[in-house]
Amino acid sequence: MATSNHPLQLFRFAFFPDFNTSISYLAETLADPEDWDFSDATTKSYSILKNYLEFTFRKLQVERKVVFTTDNQHASFNTGLVTPNLEEIFTFFEAYRNPRPEHTTPYCFKAFLKKSDNQLLRHFAHSIPDVANYFEKPELLIFNPKCELIPDIEHIIGDNISRFPSHLQVADDAELRRQLFGAIDEVKKKVRTNYKIAIPQYYDGKIQLLLPLCLTVGSPNPDLALVIHRLNDRTYTARTCLTLKMAYNNARLIVKPQSDWLKT
Numbered sequence: 001m002a003t004s005n006h007p008l009q010l011f012r013f014a015f016f017p018d019f020n021t022s023i024s025y026l027a028e029t030l031a032d033p034e035d036w037d038f039s040d041a042t043t044k045s046y047s048i049l050k051n052y053l054e055f056t057f058r059k060l061q062v063e064r065k066v067v068f069t070t071d072n073q074h075a076s077f078n079t080g081l082v083t084p085n086l087e088e089i090f091t092f093f094e095a096y097r098n099p100r101p102e103h104t105t106p107y108c109f110k111a112f113l114k115k116s117d118n119q120l121l122r123h124f125a126h127s128i129p130d131v132a133n134y135f136e137k138p139e140l141l142i143f144n145p146k147c148e149l150i151p152d153i154e155h156i157i158g159d160n161i162s163r164f165p166s167h168l169q170v171a172d173d174a175e176l177r178r179q180l181f182g183a184i185d186e187v188k189k190k191v192r193t194n195y196k197i198a199i200p201q202y203y204d205g206k207i208q209l210l211l212p213l214c215l216t217v218g219s220p221n222p223d224l225a226l227v228i229h230r231l232n233d234r235t236y237t238a239r240t241c242l243t244l245k246m247a248y249n250n251a252r253l254i255v256k257p258q259s260d261w262l263k264t
Contacts, residue, residue: 010057013066014075014093014107023049026112031081031089034256035264038245048264051249056080059132059202059253067129075107076120078129087114090129134254135200140207140230141254143191143198149228151184151238153177156226163243165216165223183213184226184238199257201227201250209236210247212261222261 016022023046027036036049057077060066066077075093082088093107113120115128135141157176161169168176191197191211198209208229212222225247228236242250248264251257 008054009061010054011105013057013105014109015103015105016109019109020045022109022112023053026079026081026089030083030112030114032084032086038248038264048249048252052252053079055253056132059134060129063132065130065132067124067127069123074123076124076129078131079112080131083114087116088131089114090120090124092120092123132253134202135207137207141200143195143209144230144233145192145195147230147234147236149184149188149236149238151226153180155239156180156241159239160224160241163224163241163246168215168223179215180213183215187211187213187226196259197261198228199225199247199251199259199262200254201247202253203227203250210242210251210262213241225262 024044027034027046027049036046037044038047041047056079057066060077066075068075073095075095076090079089079091090113092110092113094110095107096103111119157164157173157180164176168179171179187197198211201208201210206229208227210225210227213224213226214221215223222244224241225244226238227240227242227247228238231237244262248257248262251262257263
């Protein structure tokens, strides 16, 4: 799943002289305000933003949307983020002028720039980088209540037990199945009356939907996110579940989740 506090691909592409300071500037000064850390974080690390940039960059590489000047001396990509005035925000990289053996990356990060910045326009006015495209069929972003949802309970439990609440990890198999069946039946009813409960995520080149699973008796808050994907025009299947942090990171690649249940 899309979770990385260490932007490996991005760091292979460019050297960041002070990555954390640059990320802090992007989050606190340039971009439209957003919670980029989870609510239980004890210090600001902008873990959600770092994960977002890494996987956005990976997607743009696949789509060949990282743009280079004709002499390859500069590079840029569209972060998919905007300023409070809705100006798009871009990265700006420069090739090393005097490469040395320690320069193992082709580029050095220079700045996050808004679209109207003269530095960006001077090099990319005729080739403004495009945003990542996560879907070709918008209908996949919305839950279809006419479809049947068929979960693979054994697979959900067997492959994901470490993601369950601690009190259920030690429960006997029968109790765990009962809790899971009950939670899935409940969310099936909810999503058929309110399709907005289903939140789209991007993973492994596909659009999937996330549904809240409330497994703790008496708690109104979900414990996990059930991942469902569409097999055909009549059927969804579910074979895995995510922690809420994993789910938020995946969903944020497409757009900031607007929901009552999937929050930072």
